[in-house]
Amino acid sequence: xxxxxxxxxxxxxxxxxxxxxxxxxxxxxxxxxxxxxxxxxxxxxxxxxxxxxxxxxxxxxxxxxxxxxxxxxxxxxxxxxxxxxxxxxxxxxxxxxxxxxxxxxxxxxxxxxxxxxxxxxxxxxxxxxxxxxxxxxxxxxxxxxxxxxxxxxxxxxxxxxxxxxxxxxxxxxxxxxxxxxxxxxxxxxxxxxxxxxxxxxxxxxxxxxxxxxxxxxxxxxxxxxxxxxxxxxxxxxxxxxxxxxxxxxxxxxxxxxxxxxxxxxxxxxxxxxxxxxx
Amino acid sequence: xxxxxxxxxxxxxxxxxxxxxxxxxxxxxxxxxxxxxxxxxxxxxxxxxxxxxxxxxxxxxxxxxxxxxxxxxxxxxxxxxxxxxxxxxxxxxxxxxxxxxxxxxxxxxxxxxxxxxxxxx
Numbered sequence: 526x527x528x529x530x531x532x533x534x535x536x537x538x539x540x541x542x543x544x545x546x547x548x549x550x551x552x553x554x555x556x557x558x559x560x561x562x563x564x565x566x567x568x569x570x571x572x573x574x575x576x577x578x579x580x581x582x583x584x585x586x587x588x589x590x591x592x593x594x595x596x597x598x599x600x601x602x603x604x605x606x607x608x609x610x611x612x613x614x615x616x617x618x619x620x621x622x623x624x625x626x627x628x629x630x631x632x633x634x635x636x637x638x639x640x641x642x643x644x645x646x647x648x649x650x651x652x653x654x655x656x657x658x659x660x661x662x663x664x665x666x667x668x669x670x671x672x673x674x675x676x677x678x679x680x681x682x683x684x685x686x687x688x689x690x691x692x693x694x695x696x697x698x699x700x701x702x703x704x705x706x707x708x709x710x711x712x713x714x715x716x717x718x719x720x721x722x723x724x725x726x727x728x729x730x731x732x733x734x735x736x737x738x739x740x741x742x743x744x745x746x747x748x749x750x751x752x753x754x755x756x757x758x759x760x761x762x763x764x765x766x767x768x769x770x771x772x773x774x775x776x777x778x779x780x781x782x783x784x785x786x787x788x789x790x791x792x793x794x795x796x797x798x799x800x801x802x803x
Numbered sequence: 804x805x806x807x808x809x810x811x812x813x814x815x816x817x818x819x820x821x822x823x824x825x826x827x828x829x830x831x832x833x834x835x836x837x838x839x840x841x842x843x844x845x846x847x848x849x850x851x852x853x854x855x856x857x858x859x860x861x862x863x864x865x866x867x868x869x870x871x872x873x874x875x876x877x878x879x880x881x882x883x884x885x886x887x888x889x890x891x892x893x894x895x896x897x898x899x900x901x902x903x904x905x906x907x908x909x910x911x912x913x914x915x916x917x918x919x920x921x922x923x924x
Contacts, residue, residue, distance in 0.1 A: 599916075679888075679906055683913040687920050688893060688904040697890055 526551045526570060533574045534558075534593060541590035542664055543721040543746020557592050591665035595741070598635040599684035601642045602736070606765060609785060610732060611646045614763045618731035619655055621761055626656045630730040630757065633720055633738035634661030637672025637713065638681070641705055643734075644712040645694055660727065662718035669715040675705030720753065721746050729759040736767035751775035755791070764789040805923065806830045806847070810840040810866065811855035811884070816907075820853050820884070823911045827924055837861025841869055848875045851923050853914075854901070856885035856892070864899050871900040880921040884909065 534554050535546045546554070558570060567573040577586060601607060618627045631640045640661035647657060663669050682691055682703045695703040718724065720738060733754055739747050754764055755778040764779065766772070766787045772779050782788030783795045807829040809820045814835075821831045829851065834840035838861040840852070852870070856863040863883060870876045880903070883896040888906035896904055902921045905913055918924045 679908075680910070680913065683906060683909070684916050688897065692890055692893060692897075697888075 526555065530570050530574050533577070534570070534589075537577065537586065537590050538593045539743055539746075541587065542594060542719065543742045543749065544594055545741065545743040546593065553595075554593060557594075558589065561589060561592055588666070591663075591668075594664065595737075596635045596663075596665065596668055598638045598737075599681070600638045600686035600690075602639065602685060603768065604642075604685070606786060606788075607639075607642055608646065610734075610763070610765055610788075611643060611650075614732055614785065614788075615652075615657070618759075618762070619652065622731070624656070625654045626658070627732070628728065628730045628759075629657065629659045629732040630727065630734070631659065631661040632718075632724075632733060632735040632754070633663060634672070634715075634734075635663050635665070636668045636677075636681075637661050637675065637715065638677075638685070639734060639736070640672065640713045640715075641675065641694075641709055642685075644705075644709045645690055647712060648694065648708060649690075657712070659713045660716065660730075661713060662716045662720075662727070664717065664719045666717050669717050672713070673710075673715045675710045675713075676702050677704075678702050721749050724753045724757050727757060729762075730757055731759045731762045733758060733762065733764045735764060736770070739766060739770045739772075748775050751779065754789075755779050758791065760791065761794070762790070804828065804830045805850040806832065807851040807853065808832050808834060808840060808843060808849040808879075809853045810834045810837065810858070810863065811853070812836055812858040813855070816855070816884075820914065823914050824851075824853070824918075826911070827915060827918060837863060837866030837869075840866055841873075844870055844873065844876065844879070848873075849879050851918065851921075852879045852881045853884050853905075854881055856883065856887045856896070864896065867896070867900040880918075880923050882914075882917050882921065 531551050538544045538546050562573050634640050640659050643659055661672055694706050694709055697703050735754060751772045755776055758764060763782060768787060772789055778792050779789045780792045780795050782790050807824045809817050811817050812835050817833045824831050834843055836858040854863045867881050881901045882903045882905055883901040884905040886907045893904045903917045905917055
């Protein structure tokens with residue numbers, strides 16, 4: 526790939542999504558844009574970049590920028606954290622909610638495997654009277670549409686999803702794909718959202734999962750996202766990041782959870798809660 | 804070192820699976836059908852078995868049923884690996900004693916995920 530092409534695409538990703546793409550990942554750009562290039566009839570990425578610059582079509586630019594990001598995800602990724610989150614943090618949130626309503630946000634949830642993993646945990650261990658909403662957002666419209674359909678291919682359903690859960694919660698379609706049950710799909714909603722844009726319209730959440738997003742972002746975008754997560758977190762709520770991710774130095778409104786690895790809570794509450802629990 | 808017996812009548816599948824499983828830290832043995840695999844298990848029970856469905860002499864379903872009746876035969880984690888991947892076939896494999904099921908074709912991520920699922924890694 527020519528340097529000019531790489532730089533144009535990397536600049537697009539950075540300005541649109543806050544994601545920083547290293548030159549060593551240039552090969553990924555080619556793979557991720559192959560579908561769009563084929564659909565639009567571009568022979569090379571050079572042609573695609575030329576079109577981006579000459580057409581100035583914001584919808585096409587947004588689609589290309591979203592396609593440049595990793596969509597890699599799988600069911601029950603870091604299962605221990607998910608189970609702990611649902612067993613303890615969800616129980617705490619429900620105890621603090623007179624209406625029994627608790628909202629969970631999978632921020633940057635890609636094609637929905639994380640959200641459906643939470644839905645499966647809820648289906649397998651129902652909480653009577655609880656009204657739990659799971660919202661999965663992603664910058665990529667195609668990803669959220671796929672999540673909404675709840676239809677996954679042969680490889681996707683075999684990454685992280687135990688066979689018993691596949692049989693219990695999915696139906697095999699004639700195409701060979703597997704579709705999440707109506708019960709699962711009714712538990713999860715999907716929206717397109719760019720994490721570096723304000724998220725006020727999404728409302729407040731007792732639990733936020735934002736995993737494997739921060740690590741790819743440039744610092745200004747990480748700061749913006751950290752503030753956005755703090756804004757959308759309900760009092761007493763918990764944010765779960767991925768292994769190796771942290772919010773140190775990005776916001777003073779959040780601090781590490783005292784009892785959940787990669788968990789973050791409102792500043793000044795982690796120790797208070799630990800003392801209360803003791 | 805943990806051991807894995809790969810039972811498949813396709814030499815190519817055995818070769819691909821062997822490479823992945825060795826990379827996961829297992830010592831690998833191979834059999835091309837169920838009765839040969841059962842003899843090998845009687846001599847030394849493996850920690851894991853990757854098992855095809857359709858094979859000559861003894862198929863995968865009969866093998867896993869026979870294995871589970873052997874002394875120590877409940878120990879190996881048996882992961883079926885088959886092209887027979889509709890829900891009915893999968894349920895039959897699980898009912899017969901398999902712990903997990905891989906739908907062919909597979910890759911290293913899938914095999915690793917399934918081994919983790921049954922506590923092998």
